[in-house]
Amino acid sequence: MTGPDALEAALRPRLPSPLEEIADGRFARHGVRLLLKRDDLIHPELVGNKWRKLAPNLAAADGRPLVTFGGAYSNHLRATAAAGRLLGVPTIGVVRGEELAGRPLNPSLARCAADGMRLRFVDRTTYRRKAEPEVLRAVLRAADAEEAYVVPEGGSNAPAVRGCRALGEELRGRADVVGIACGTGGTLAGLAAGLGPGQRALGTPVLRGGFLGDEIRRLQDLAFGGPRGDWSLDERFHCGGYARTTPELDAFAQDFEDRHGLAVERLYVAKLLYGLFALAAEGAFEAGTSVAAVITA
Numbered sequence: 001m002t003g004p005d006a007l008e009a010a011l012r013p014r015l016p017s018p019l020e021e022i023a024d025g026r027f028a029r030h031g032v033r034l035l036l037k038r039d040d041l042i043h044p045e046l047v048g049n050k051w052r053k054l055a056p057n058l059a060a061a062d063g064r065p066l067v068t069f070g071g072a073y074s075n076h077l078r079a080t081a082a083a084g085r086l087l088g089v090p091t092i093g094v095v096r097g098e099e100l101a102g103r104p105l106n107p108s109l110a111r112c113a114a115d116g117m118r119l120r121f122v123d124r125t126t127y128r129r130k131a132e133p134e135v136l137r138a139v140l141r142a143a144d145a146e147e148a149y150v151v152p153e154g155g156s157n158a159p160a161v162r163g164c165r166a167l168g169e170e171l172r173g174r175a176d177v178v179g180i181a182c183g184t185g186g187t188l189a190g191l192a193a194g195l196g197p198g199q200r201a202l203g204t205p206v207l208r209g210g211f212l213g214d215e216i217r218r219l220q221d222l223a224f225g226g227p228r229g230d231w232s233l234d235e236r237f238h239c240g241g242y243a244r245t246t247p248e249l250d251a252f253a254q255d256f257e258d259r260h261g262l263a264v265e266r267l268y269v270a271k272l273l274y275g276l277f278a279l280a281a282e283g284a285f286e287a288g289t290s291v292a293a294v295i296t297a
């Protein structure tokens, strides 16, 4: 059995995650408080904020092997592999990029393999079409995983989004604005649904393209049957796209680490903090506002 209680007993997540205020003159001078919601501390091995999205899927899989999808550096694959090892659930990772097969694994994929994840590499065209039923069936057949429980790329499906509502609920009454970096948008979709009256969620997409608003509406439809909560996106802080960076972003993240003694994850968290500091500098937060940044890794 892998009900929610059994999962909690096996994985012992630290929930609710801590909320810490930090002192930074760049917020204080506008009369704005800055808090860090430390989702990075939920579990030492489930990288990123992935606990909240994975736990409901692990429960739904109920012991069946789990198949999921990701790029060669996916935090979601890493987290799924770790959860599989901790729970004794077989995991299969479908990785974008046929050319990776037969090459030495990068550290992220090596970690997945060490956690017992079976890796299948597929070409980019197949990978792009993996949500189409025909293509998915063929991928599962080739992986010898036709009975497996399928979790989509990035882990954002209806159970995952509903799981992320708890992040908002933990923050009720604790901050006016909650900032979060977005990949698939699933965490924001759930977070916004869990917040209380007068609170709003602000997402900073790390991918370029401007498609994420529609995707978040789709995910909320799927998970809740309609729109939920007050949320918006600021698309200015992707710094060139996924895993891209700029000298300004690097300098900002390094300086933040020096000032606050907190390691800043570069794919998501750096871009969120960079965006929130830029907004504070623009005077986007009224005096008296409290802003919570979700530290997802």
Ligand SMILES: *Cc1c(COP(=O)(O)O)cnc(C)c1O
Residues within 6 Å of the ligand: 047, 048, 049, 050, 075, 076, 154, 156, 181, 182, 183, 184, 185, 186, 187, 188, 265, 268, 269, 296, 297
């Ligand atoms: C996956 C991830 C996110 C984004 O989550 P989505 O639900 O895909 O938007 C944010 N931060 C970190 C560190 C992550 O690993």
